[in-house]
Structure formats: C-alpha cells, structure tokens
Amino acid sequence: MAADAPVRATLVLDRPLSAPGDTATLGVSFDIEPGWNLYWVNPGESGAPPKVSFTLPPGVIAGEIQWPRPERKVLPGDILDYIYTRRVTLIVPLKAGPNYDAALRGALEADLWWLMCDKEKCVPGEAKATLGLTSASPSPDAAERLGEASARLPVVAAPGVLSLSWEGSTLVIRSAGAESMTFFPKPETEDNPTPPKILTEGAARGDTLRLSFPAPKLGPSTRIVGNLEVHGASKLTGYFDVAAPPPPMSSSAVR
Amino acid sequence: MNNAKKLFGIGAAVAAAAAMLTASAFAGEKDKDAKKDTMKDTGTTTAAKVGAPAPAFTLKDTDGKTINLADLKGKVVVLEWFNPECPFVKKHHEKFNTMVDTYNAFKDKGVVWVAINSGAAGQEGAGLEKSKKAAADWKLPYPVLLDESGATGKAYGAKTTPHMYIINTDGVLAYAGAIDNDRSADKAGTVNYVKQALTQVLAKETVTEAETKPYGCSVKYGN
Numbered sequence: 001m002a003a004d005a006p007v008r009a010t011l012v013l014d015r016p017l018s019a020p021g022d023t024a025t026l027g028v029s030f031d032i033e034p035g036w037n038l039y040w041v042n043p044g045e046s047g048a049p050p051k052v053s054f055t056l057p058p059g060v061i062a063g064e065i066q067w068p069r070p071e072r073k074v075l076p077g078d079i080l081d082y083i084y085t086r087r088v089t090l091i092v093p094l095k096a097g098p099n100y101d102a103a104l105r106g107a108l109e110a111d112l113w114w115l116m117c118d119k120e121k122c123v124p125g126e127a128k129a130t131l132g133l134t135s136a137s138p139s140p141d142a143a144e145r146l147g148e149a150s151a152r153l154p155v156v157a158a159p160g161v162l163s164l165s166w167e168g169s170t171l172v173i174r175s176a177g178a179e180s181m182t183f184f185p186k187p188e189t190e191d192n193p194t195p196p197k198i199l200t201e202g203a204a205r206g207d208t209l210r211l212s213f214p215a216p217k218l219g220p221s222t223r224i225v226g227n228l229e230v231h232g233a234s235k236l237t238g239y240f241d242v243a244a245p246p247p248p249m250s251s252s253a254v255r
Numbered sequence: 256m257n258n259a260k261k262l263f264g265i266g267a268a269v270a271a272a273a274a275m276l277t278a279s280a281f282a283g284e285k286d287k288d289a290k291k292d293t294m295k296d297t298g299t300t301t302a303a304k305v306g307a308p309a310p311a312f313t314l315k316d317t318d319g320k321t322i323n324l325a326d327l328k329g330k331v332v333v334l335e336w337f338n339p340e341c342p343f344v345k346k347h348h349e350k351f352n353t354m355v356d357t358y359n360a361f362k363d364k365g366v367v368w369v370a371i372n373s374g375a376a377g378q379e380g381a382g383l384e385k386s387k388k389a390a391a392d393w394k395l396p397y398p399v400l401l402d403e404s405g406a407t408g409k410a411y412g413a414k415t416t417p418h419m420y421i422i423n424t425d426g427v428l429a430y431a432g433a434i435d436n437d438r439s440a441d442k443a444g445t446v447n448y449v450k451q452a453l454t455q456v457l458a459k460e461t462v463t464e465a466e467t468k469p470y471g472c473s474v475k476y477g478n
Contacts, residue, residue: 045414046414046415048343048440048470051439077413077414078409079414079476113440115342120377120378120475121341121472121475123342
C-alpha cells in the first residue's frame, strides 16, 4: 500500500508465542489520515466495518475481535455513524493450543479489507500482512498501540455504576453523577433492535439516557446490547458493556 | 477491573479528546433542531414513512428531461439512491448487475425505475457529468435524476447509496431499505428485497419485509 494512502494497516503483537498454553494480544492497527475515517463494528447508518480474516499457524487459536470505543458522528442528512479517526487498533486475543510448536516459527497472515471515507467520498482499501509469532519482544510502537486500544475497550461496570430499567418499551439507563452519556448499539439483530430515534436519544445530557423501542420489536428473547460512554466532571469516566434483559412480560407495552 | 483502572487513569490528553467527543456528539442534535425549523416551511417534518404517501418530487434527468413523481401515478415506481463512485453502487452495477437485472425483470409489468443522485456539487460522484458517464458506461436502461440540493434525498430520508424505495400505484411508499441481504461491498446477496417487494406489490399482497436496513456509502449531502 502506498505510503500516502489515507489509511495504512500494520500488525503488532505484545509478546511471542513460545510454547503451548501461551497467550498473546494481536493488534490490527490502522493509521488514518486527517479527514478520513474507518467504521466501528456497527458502522451506524452508512459505511462498513473493517474485515479481518486470518490464516493461523497450526495450533494457534484467535479469539473474537475486540473493538475500541468509536466516535459518534452525525453527517449532513442526519446520517448517524460510528467511526474511528486518527488511529485505531483492533484487538485480537491469541492462544497457543496443545499442538503448537514454536520451532516451526509460524507466521500469522491477515487479509484486511476496509472502507475509508472522508466527507466527499468512500474508497475501499485492502492489504495482506504477515507477522511472525515467535520472534523477539515487541517494539515500543506496538506496546503503545496496544495500550492505547486496550484503554478504549469496554469494561463491565462495577455494581451500582449503571442501572438499567424498563418503562414500558423504553429502556432507561442511569449512571449516578454522569454529565452526559452516549450509547453505541451493537449491530442490529432481531433480538437487538436499534432504537429508531437513536439520533436524538443515543446521546443525552445528564445522568439518564432513554432508548425507546417500538413494542412489537421487543419480546422474551430481546437483549439490548451495546456500549455506553459516560462523562462526568468534564471528562470520560467510563466505557461500559451494556446488555439489557427484555422488559418484564407483564408490561402492557410488550406483545 | 484492570481495564477500568486504565480507563480512569489515562491523563490529560485523553481527557481533552473526551471533551471534544462530547462536543461532537451533541453537534448533531443542534443541527437537527435547526433543520426541523427549516423543514416546517415545506411541511415535511419527518422523512418518508412506509405506508404513507411518498414525498413529491420534480427532478431533471441527465438529458435535462423533467420527471415529476405525480405524473407517474398509477405506476409502481422504484427509487435507487445513486453515487457512481461509491463501492457499494459499483458492486451492483459493475461486479454484479443487480439493479439493471431487477429492473429488466419488472419493466414490462408497469414498473418505472429511476436512480437519484443527491450528491452535492464538489462531492465525489456528484453532478451531471459523472451521472451521465455512469449511465452510459453501465448502459442504464433507466434515467438518473439529479438532486444536488439534496432536498428529495432528505425528504425520503435517504441515508446510503444504494438506498431503495418502492412506491405503489396509489403513490404510497411500500418498501424502504436495502437492495439485498449482503451488506458487503463485494458479495452477492441471497435475498433481493426489492424483487421480493415488487412481486408482492404487483400482486397486491402485503409486503412481508417492507423495511430493511439500507447499507452503503453515506449519501454525500452538502449540508
């Protein structure tokens, strides 16, 4: 890929896999030129998330991609997107299984595809990258990229930090002391409907965020899944996993 | 809670970035409020809704011919939001021929199909010349209408290219959403929602999937 491309991809690893049972963290890192963006796992109303597929050495197991906190961006035409700018590193846990043999000096191959957009256009990009899994300690750059991304991953909220409740077909999320909150819905599925008014409801001032759903979209298997960014005292105070159970079935608003 | 500790301990640079994030998150809200006021003048307070009358439009095609939706009453009308430079539009016009194939399957059944380019001047793929070239290169058997102000796109709530709409013979919106069920930029879908909905609209049946989530590039509105 040309050095002046809007987005450049690299692979980084935090430590070598030396023996069965070892674990490591792989980063698929993208440097994004100013004005351009990539997309979160749920791109929002337009765009597409990067696609990553690996060819792994024998015995190496890759976990699911962990997606750092994106930015909420509203484009002209009220198009709501969840994007990455400047730099993002997707985190992939790796594990050496019982039949892993470091003496084979295995390398991981990644096939990467992404959609990058600026305000005028969208362009696909792709790259193939290879990374030896047995060699040497990570560079300071790798450590920095992985550290930065890890700090942007969602965590499970400590007890009492968030409260989730249903008022009819409205999910009410409260966080004591919050000055503002932003909800990032995971990709829409039948069980995880996206709130139709997410443009206005998805970012709220104060300690309460309300997401209203059409009652017919809710049912016993509903699970509203997303991430919640919380700000208090003028700074980011948390980025949490949210998984709301279905509303009580006794509610008249539910089918 | 290791990650949580990191999150809380990340220092001034990230705090500043977080403050910027808050500002940008609410900018959209303000924009929306401002837009609501201007939209009152035209009587359109919300985007088009399936089951409600389709918003009127009068637009010129790439040959300068005016097309008024009202003149098409009694026909089934398909709208295809269009940007010839968008990879998702190219998927359906270069890699596959989804749009033209679907049109050809229905053109003799009273179905009118138009592409609409709502890209503002200066945006990639916008305007007369690029639309004209794409229509020629891709041998489009239907017109491309120019909506450089974006007014028609916004009235329909068109978010992506492509974003598909079907208007029934009564002028009511019968379908809004994706062309098919594969959201990638390079693979064919297994369900063509427009084909499915057109078949049902022509048979006067209920459209089983009347709203799907569109996918593609954002429509490149100017403001």
